[in-house]
Amino acid sequence: MQIPLKLKHRSHQTLQNQLFDQIRNLILSGKLRPGMVMPASRILSEQLGISRNTVMLAYERLIAEDYLQTQKAAGTYVNLNLPIDSVVLKTPNQSSKIPTKIYKKRHPVLFEGRAQKLTNTERSKIEIDFKVGRLDPNSFPVKIWRRLILKHLDKSGGGITEYRDPTGLMALRKAIVNHLGPARGISVSPDQIIVVSGSQQALNIIARLLINQESIVVTECPCYQGAMYVFESYGAKFCPIPVDHHGLQTEKLPNTTIVSLAYVTPSHQYPLGATLSLKRRVQLLDWAGETGAYLIEDDYDSDFRHNGSPLTALAGLDPYGCVIYMGTVSKSIGAGLRLGYLVLPEVLVTPAKTVKALLDNGNPWLDQAVLADFIANGSYARHLRQIRRTYLRRRDCLIAALKSHFGKVSLSGLDGGMHIVWHLPSYLPTAAEMQEIAQQVGVGIYTLEKGGAHDFGYQEYSKHTLVLGYSSLDEVQIQEGINRITKSISAKLKL
Ligand SMILES: Cc1ncc(COP(=O)(O)O)c(C=O)c1O
Structure with missing residues (x-):
């Protein structure tokens, strides 16, 4: 019997290791079945053009790891007691061949949950991001x-x-x-x-x-x-x-x-x-x-x-x-x-x-x-004193920008923190639409839900409420962001 083996003479792996791996893989994938007699070392060495010693050493390792057995009369053969049905070679591209009966025995995953999304997957499209709770990276x-x-x-x-x-x-x-x-x-x-x-x-x-x-x-x-x-x-x-x-x-x-x-x-x-x-x-x-x-x-x-x-x-x-x-x-x-x-x-x-x-x-x-x-x-x-001053300036800048573009705005959450809440007037689109419109011009503003809040089902005010974080943007970015939103909304409202 000729076994399908192919060794590379120019390889980072030794010939002995290649031979060991290939025979082992043939056994585990079921191509060499338990009891099959292996070619004598001399014959295999001639077939592959390698020294007999290399074959003997590879066989010795396979015997030591119980893949092969040897008996004086019978020669070397694939281990008769190998639990071959439950030993399946799991290389990534063979995963689909894993018998389904193995999967059926697995226990179900009991955890069912959801997690808030702290990283913004749309970020690549956002140049000016009023995402809540973000620090100034330079701080x-x-x-x-x-x-x-x-x-x-x-x-x-x-x-x-x-x-x-x-x-x-x-x-x-x-x-x-x-x-x-x-x-x-x-x-x-x-x-x-x-x-x-x-x-x-x-x-x-x-x-x-x-x-x-x-x-x-x-x-x-x-x-x-x-x-x-x-x-x-x-x-x-x-x-x-x-x-x-x-x-x-x-x-x-x-x-x-x-x-x-x-x-x-x-x-x-x-x-x-x-x-x-x-x-x-x-x-x-x-x-x-x-x-x-x-x-x-x-x-x-x-x-x-x-x-x-x-x-x-x-x-x-x-x-x-x-x-x-x-x-x-x-x-x-x-x-x-x-x-x-x-x-x-x-x-x-x-x-x-x-x-x-x-x-x-x-x-x-x-x-x-x-x-x-x-x-x-x-x-x-000291660090806190410094960033507190910076955030206060940024908050004031955002309030001023919103007032100058939208007149009398209804804002809350101004006394502290890193974001403000904008309660939208009825003439403006809904918060979800505003978020979408802003995103089209590279600006991130967020509904309560996208801002990491939960309102236990629909609350009327959520539809008209946006959260805007100001702490990670400088004054120029804040003004530019609100400018862009204003222009885009004005264009939409005139349609
Ligand atoms: C209400 C609230 N608590 C806590 C955190 C901070 O969580 P952590 O300390 O796990 O970063 C945040 C972050 O956004 C938050 O909004």
């Missing part, structure tokens, strides 16, 4: 960051070679505590802090602790998709409460003890931008105290307060130990760092620590060491 403190990376690497490379406390580097937790006191009126111990990979991980940790198929979660309406989708993926049912100019309408909170938690954005409601008034903060806390619900305070962009002083965080007013506070550096330093923190009521610290350890055993050491230093040495406060 990242490259020089200081580089210096701190080198400093910490030089000082203690051991921080990278060891597993660390999953709750985060103590230096960072202390720096966060020292920042939160004056900035947000929160007084806690570093033991109540867990460093996480952004608010998104914080939400997953909380959901793991507090949500199952029976849970009811109160959210603002509209609310942040990133939170709602996490809770939904753990099986939660929702009780959406509308927001107005003073934030969550606390008088509409359900008077029941079956709510597990309420997720709120009191500093700058996402997406509509209201600040929860002090009166409502107290009402919300009292409600949580009475019903036993936890409150998740998502303080994602509170570093940017443009009018008046920031109100003390819910976590700073909490007499019941019910507030779970989430902070992130995604809006102040960079979302690519994936760094944030949870401030937990004492009772949740240990279970949350376990979940964090199960998830990833803690965040990368170097990033934490650098951030800790950046906050502790005063660079963070």
Whole structure:
């Protein structure tokens, strides 16, 4: 019998390896069946024009790996006991040949969920993007960051070679505590802090602790998709409460003890931008105290307060130990760092620590060491002061541009954050149409849904509401963007 083998004399692979691979493949693909006798080494070496020794060495390996067997009387043959039906060679282009019976045995994928889309797939068409929550790429403190990376690497490379406390580097937790006191009126111990990979991980940790198929979660309406989708993926049912100019309408909170938690954005409601008034903060806390619900305070962009002083965080007013506070550096330093923190009521610290350890055993050491230093040495406060001034200028520029082109505009969410909300007048197209018209001239403006918000089914105002982020665009781009939209809409309206 002549076996179909073809060896390349000029190849990066040795002749012996080629021979081994090809015979093995013929066996696994069923072309050489169990029991088939192999040509004698002398005959095969003549057929292929290679040394007998090469064939013998390849055969020896195939015997050692149980593909071939040898017996004095019978010579060398394909292993009779090879489980050939279940051993199928899986090269990429052969995947379609994998018997279906193997697939049928697989378990179904149990996860059903959706995730908010943080990256803009249409971005290539967008030259001027008013996408919400984006930082000015030039604002990242490259020089200081580089210096701190080198400093910490030089000082203690051991921080990278060891597993660390999953709750985060103590230096960072202390720096966060020292920042939160004056900035947000929160007084806690570093033991109540867990460093996480952004608010998104914080939400997953909380959901793991507090949500199952029976849970009811109160959210603002509209609310942040990133939170709602996490809770939904753990099986939660929702009780959406509308927001107005003073934030969550606390008088509409359900008077029941079956709510597990309420997720709120009191500093700058996402997406509509209201600040929860002090009166409502107290009402919300009292409600949580009475019903036993936890409150998740998502303080994602509170570093940017443009009018008046920031109100003390819910976590700073909490007499019941019910507030779970989430902070992130995604809006102040960079979302690519994936760094944030949870401030937990004492009772949740240990279970949350376990979940964090199960998830990833803690965040990368170097990033934490650098951030800790950046906050502790005063660079963070300086950085915040600087970008706050820049964002304020940009916000004012956007408001002025909208007013100069569209007259009396109805805007909200101006007091803080990185985006504003434009409530469209009836003479203008709907928000979805405006988004489309703007995109045609290379400008990104977004409906609530495309801006990462969820409104629990159709809400009339969503149809006429746009969100415009201003933080990543300079004044020239902002004016140019609004100019382009205005021209394009004027042309359309005249049609
Ligand atoms: C309401 C809200 N919370 C949190 C975040 C930040 O999430 P992360 O820290 O995971 O980047 C965002 C980002 O857009 C947000 O809009």
